[in-house]
Amino acid sequence: MTGTDRSRAVAAGPAPAIVLVEPQLGENIGFTARAMNNCGLSDLRLVRPRDGWPNDKALAAASGADAIINGARLFGSVEDAIADLNRVYAATARLRDMHRSVVTARQAASELRAHIGAGDSCGILFGPERMGLINDHVALADIAITIPLSPGFSSLNLGQSVMIIGYEWFQAGDDTPPRQLPERSPPAARKDLIAMFEHLERELDASGFVIDPEKRPSMVRNLRTMFERAELSEQEVRTMRGLIVSLVEGRRRPRRKTLKEENDKSEQGEGT
Amino acid sequence: MTGTDRSRAVAAGPAPAIVLVEPQLGENIGFTARAMNNCGLSDLRLVRPRDGWPNDKALAAASGADAIINGARLFGSVEDAIADLNRVYAATARLRDMHRSVVTARQAASELRAHIGAGDSCGILFGPERMGLINDHVALADIAITIPLSPGFSSLNLGQSVMIIGYEWFQAGDDTPPRQLPERSPPAARKDLIAMFEHLERELDASGFVIDPEKRPSMVRNLRTMFERAELSEQEVRTMRGLIVSLVEGRRRPRRKTLKEENDKSEQGEGT
Numbered sequence: 001m002t003g004t005d006r007s008r009a010v011a012a013g014p015a016p017a018i019v020l021v022e023p024q025l026g027e028n029i030g031f032t033a034r035a036m037n038n039c040g041l042s043d044l045r046l047v048r049p050r051d052g053w054p055n056d057k058a059l060a061a062a063s064g065a066d067a068i069i070n071g072a073r074l075f076g077s078v079e080d081a082i083a084d085l086n087r088v089y090a091a092t093a094r095l096r097d098m099h100r101s102v103v104t105a106r107q108a109a110s111e112l113r114a115h116i117g118a119g120d121s122c123g124i125l126f127g128p129e130r131m132g133l134i135n136d137h138v139a140l141a142d143i144a145i146t147i148p149l150s151p152g153f154s155s156l157n158l159g160q161s162v163m164i165i166g167y168e169w170f171q172a173g174d175d176t177p178p179r180q181l182p183e184r185s186p187p188a189a190r191k192d193l194i195a196m197f198e199h200l201e202r203e204l205d206a207s208g209f210v211i212d213p214e215k216r217p218s219m220v221r222n223l224r225t226m227f228e229r230a231e232l233s234e235q236e237v238r239t240m241r242g243l244i245v246s247l248v249e250g251r252r253r254p255r256r257k258t259l260k261e262e263n264d265k266s267e268q269g270e271g272t
Numbered sequence: 273m274t275g276t277d278r279s280r281a282v283a284a285g286p287a288p289a290i291v292l293v294e295p296q297l298g299e300n301i302g303f304t305a306r307a308m309n310n311c312g313l314s315d316l317r318l319v320r321p322r323d324g325w326p327n328d329k330a331l332a333a334a335s336g337a338d339a340i341i342n343g344a345r346l347f348g349s350v351e352d353a354i355a356d357l358n359r360v361y362a363a364t365a366r367l368r369d370m371h372r373s374v375v376t377a378r379q380a381a382s383e384l385r386a387h388i389g390a391g392d393s394c395g396i397l398f399g400p401e402r403m404g405l406i407n408d409h410v411a412l413a414d415i416a417i418t419i420p421l422s423p424g425f426s427s428l429n430l431g432q433s434v435m436i437i438g439y440e441w442f443q444a445g446d447d448t449p450p451r452q453l454p455e456r457s458p459p460a461a462r463k464d465l466i467a468m469f470e471h472l473e474r475e476l477d478a479s480g481f482v483i484d485p486e487k488r489p490s491m492v493r494n495l496r497t498m499f500e501r502a503e504l505s506e507q508e509v510r511t512m513r514g515l516i517v518s519l520v521e522g523r524r525r526p527r528r529k530t531l532k533e534e535n536d537k538s539e540q541g542e543g544t
Contacts, residue, residue, distance in 0.1 A: 035432070037425040064425070100454045106443070107450035148448040149439070153309040153336070160307070160435050167421070167436055171378070176420040178379035182372045 014116050016089075016169065017043040017123035018162060019081050021137055024050045024129045030061025030069065031159030032126075037065035039166030040173075044072040045081045045123070078125065078137050087115045087122040090133055090141035091161055093154060101143050108145040109168035124165060129158050185233040192237045197224050199241060203248050286388050288361075288441065289315040289395035290434060291353050293409055296322045296401045302333025302341065303431030304398075309337035311438030312445075316344040317353045317395070350397065350409050359387045359394040362413035363433055365404055365426060373415050380417040381440035396437060401430050457505040464509045469496050471513060475520050 018036055023029050023046065033044060046053060053074050062069045075081035082088050089108055103111065112122050125141055127133030138144055147156065147164050156164070188196075201220055210216045232240065290308055295301050295318065305316060318325060325346050334341045347353035354360050361380055375383065384394050397413055399405030410416055419428065419436050428436070460468075473492055482488045504512070 038421045038428060038432075040422045063429075102452045102454075104448055104450050146448075147439075148446045149310045149442060150312045156310060157335075160310075160432070163432050163435060164439055167419075167439075170421060174420045176376055176418075178376050180374045182374075 019045045022128040026055035026057030027061040028158040029058040033062040033065035033068040035163040039170040085123040088141040090125045090138045109172035185235040188237040291317045294400045298327035298329030299333040300430040301330040305334040305337035305340040307435040311442040357395040360413040362397045381444040457507040460509040
């Protein structure tokens with residue numbers, strides 16, 4: 001999917017730090033950086049990455065998020081990595097036997113926006129790929145985040161976890177309207193629409209479309225409903241008027257010889 | 273992250289088909305299948321995958337979503353792949369110059385739940401990794417979906433796009449409470465909490481904690497607020513009572529000799 005426009009400045013403002021605890025694969029650090037870039041996050045902190053740092057595979061997988069990789073900070077312990085933060089969330093799979101509040105990713109995003117709006121420094125811990133965060137590291141956080149997913153298959157890889165929590169962070173601050181109407185010429189005025197309906201119905205009457213006159217009122221209602229659903233523009237109403245005239249005139253005019261058979265068939269009328 | 277529990281049945285019910293149009297890398301087909309599995313989706317359709325089908329790399333990357341890979345259906349055209357559907361969405365990056373409604377991923381999920389609830393067969397088109405869907409394929413859909421992301425960096429890879437749209441599909445049908453309280457012993461009754469406050473304040477008065485009597489009311493209020501915020505359980509109130517007694521008694525009792533210096537210091541009292 002395209003959609004990257006590097007000419008537009010990213011004015012992200014303060015955002016949570018992403019803290020990867022003992023990440024194993026460089027690729028996953030890269031995917032994390034790319035997901036952060038997608039979501040307006042920039043502060044990446046690494047606690048004891050297994051394959052050392054810097055890591056070429058991380059840079060290769062970051063796919064343009066070089067600034068985040070190059071700006072990543074390295075720490076020897078989780079305690080050091082979160083020392084300056086005053087609100088810490090821990091991304092976990094389902095917790096077992098932990099006396100701890102758990103929020104969904106969506107709820108976490110909304111709370112993080114509120115805390116950061118109030119001036120707090122926030123961060124989110126993510127554990128190693130294979131095992132996730134150990135309980136002692138979860139215990140360093142204020143609260144745990146879980147991502148509700150299909151009960152049998154809630155296991156996510158590291159990049160996907162960061163992507164979803166980052167996505168929710170971005171949505172919580174985004175004001176894209178849920179539905180955007182297409183660019184188009186102005187919607188038709190009712191009088192033009194009604195004139196079109198009456199034109200169509202007149203020509204259908206003339207053509208013998210309705211065989212049983214008792215069915216005419218419901219046919220008219222159904223046709224009008226169908227065209228109303230299409231939310232026609234002024235231009236489209238004009239096009240429809242032309243279309244009706246063309247079909248009617250075409251039927252009356254002699255057609256080109258090569259269309260003779262089709263012509264014969266359509267001359268028989270359509271009935272209901 | 274762990275969290276996979278294969279013993280729990282997945283009763284997903286009807287869900288949208290995922291249609292990958294000319295996917296390039298087998299890995300991305302695998303990541304798509306894994307994301308579908310996470311999100312309760314199972315109907316995978318492939319239109320002219322570049323590297324042929326079946327594809328070992330797809331199976332390797334699917335990470336347990338073998339049933340989805342093995343059940344994927346192959347089609348020669350987008351038209352064939354969506355022939356049986358009656359509601360089709362197209363996942364796209366920002367559309368340019370298209371006269372077409374666009375919805376967010378969240379809005380699409382809510383609409384898809386409504387359509388599927390009404391018995392419609394639905395599907396979502398995703399384009400090739402490099403370019404996304406061409407306009408002619410978008411035009412085969414009823415409506416376009418975009419994922420609101422950081423303006424400069426809204427480009428997602430195929431697996432991430434499927435993950436987010438699938439995630440929103442799952443959330444739209446999920447009833448996980450936004451915040452779940454931890455398992456714990458019953459919250460303390462107010463009378464026990466107040467008794468604890470009064471015990472603490474009595475001992476603080478006795479110890480000379482408040483030097484300026486005018487400040488006592490605000491000190492009491494602040495301490496009570498602090499403990500109220502912790503939402504103590506019955507058990508924790510009993511622990512706190514024991515803790516107060518221990519600190520008070522310990523001060524009065526002779527300490528072990530090795531702690532003599534510390535002892536001398538704490539005997540001086542703490543002031544405000």
